[in-house]
Amino acid sequence: MNELAGETGLSLVADIGGTNTRVALARGPVVDRATVTRYANADHADLGAVLTEYLAETGVEAGQITGVCVAAAGPVHDGVAKLTNLDWRIDRATLARALTAAKVAVLNDLQAQGHAIGNIDAADLDTVIPQPEAPAHATKLVVGLGTGFNACPVFDTEGGRFVPPSEAGHVSLPSCGGRMSALVEAMLRDHGFASVEEVLSGRGISYLHRVLHGQEAQPSEIMQRMGAGDAQAEETGAALVEVMGTVVGDLALSHLPFGGVYLVGGVTRAVAPHLARFGFTDHLRNKGRFSGFMEQFGVFVLRDDYAALTGCASHLARL
Template structure:
């Protein structure tokens, strides 16, 4: 049985674990603050020291990171770290190494997540196992990736979908687009559908900047302003998810992942997510073919890394 090291690098923390083939040892998961390290090699060295694990016994390493990856090299979007396969190989002397975008790792986890960790929003119709799937991630940022199961194996291409334009069809956004732009003034999807996006949206609507956790707490208590923010956030999410469904035709299911997706899961029905998702005019009935679930497994990216390595 091959022993691998897998890691999930977020904007603030990195999770590291050991995996036996495609199975992550849950009791081996450790979390490290990125601010205390110079890069992933430092985190791996700390993990090996903390656990007493022999680096030479590890034959594979796969890292998922929150940023674009090209030819095994990536730079994190919200952290000044550069990740590449050569660094991983040197840190561990591993034979198999891989670098994935974090959403790609989530894509490789689909089909390996326990049913208890899937909250059904729309039931999944019966389809062939090879039907395309789609992962939509809402956390520090926003991104998405399709999942294709082919005769040659699973293919999960990367994307940077969080940086496309906000949908023009949502008229409630028109008057506040200027307040939703990024540092260059561009109103991208990520400027609403992310942790900071929740705060951006609330400030644009009500002139007050508060954290997303506080906004969600106010939604739970029925605060009118927070509920207005929540309702518009969910409408944008439904509209964008519907657009992505028509783009990729994921008849095998749509999976919402990330901390923000989990936090809004109890409010999706209340704020009309399904209605916004299916509001596609003459294609509205067509949208009934897509099942949707929210993934609550916080270690899914690690599972995806292990599954990807096991097939290399």
């Protein structure tokens, strides 16, 4: 039996992606990383089957779990999650029946990342723009670039932390002249709509490269060539960072995150080494007469791949 099983306040947390689900045990806001297990979604009929297998493997009985929180890669409405790239439906009632837990929560995966802020080891945060002094309760902003794109503010209030859901990846891509206007025109031609996610995501890197150079290439290949100094890949990277900086700057003006902007996700971690040389800060702050105002927002890259699990545990601990 897992050593945590005999302790009170044992929670189960899960991070559900389109391909894999990661499950772990937690006590309070702390995830026991030794218990993290990954499952292929294709091998399971639903989340209930995953959780049943996990409990059997760990030797923990369902009745020992006092709280459960899952983060799902898809919209969450009234406690119901419908995954974007997986035919699973997840709701609080189903989880409560499966685990008989007193505290149950369903979050969007980016909401979970927001709940993790403040519980991440400083070693897992890389500074892109230093954070000016700000009150501890100042609004924060989490921006995720991975399979898709999303962003959500983090509010610390007298009543507790509030991280509202969002589908920010599907808003219109700004057209600011130059290559961004040309990109929007190409997206309108190819897709009928120019959304942020169609550029700021894994598939977006490939699309951006195709628009610029007329060539098909996988995101990993483009990033590898960029690191090797390939001229075409470098141009793609520069365009990606321009769009990224512009969009993050727009979001910062919308939410005023004086407590900092936190960039998360696989695409973020891949492009992070190139942000400075491609002028991310200049693009973020390029807001006309409000350019000076933008200097109040620090920016960090979160490298903790377990942040969503930590966020689930932190959210449960506050309930």
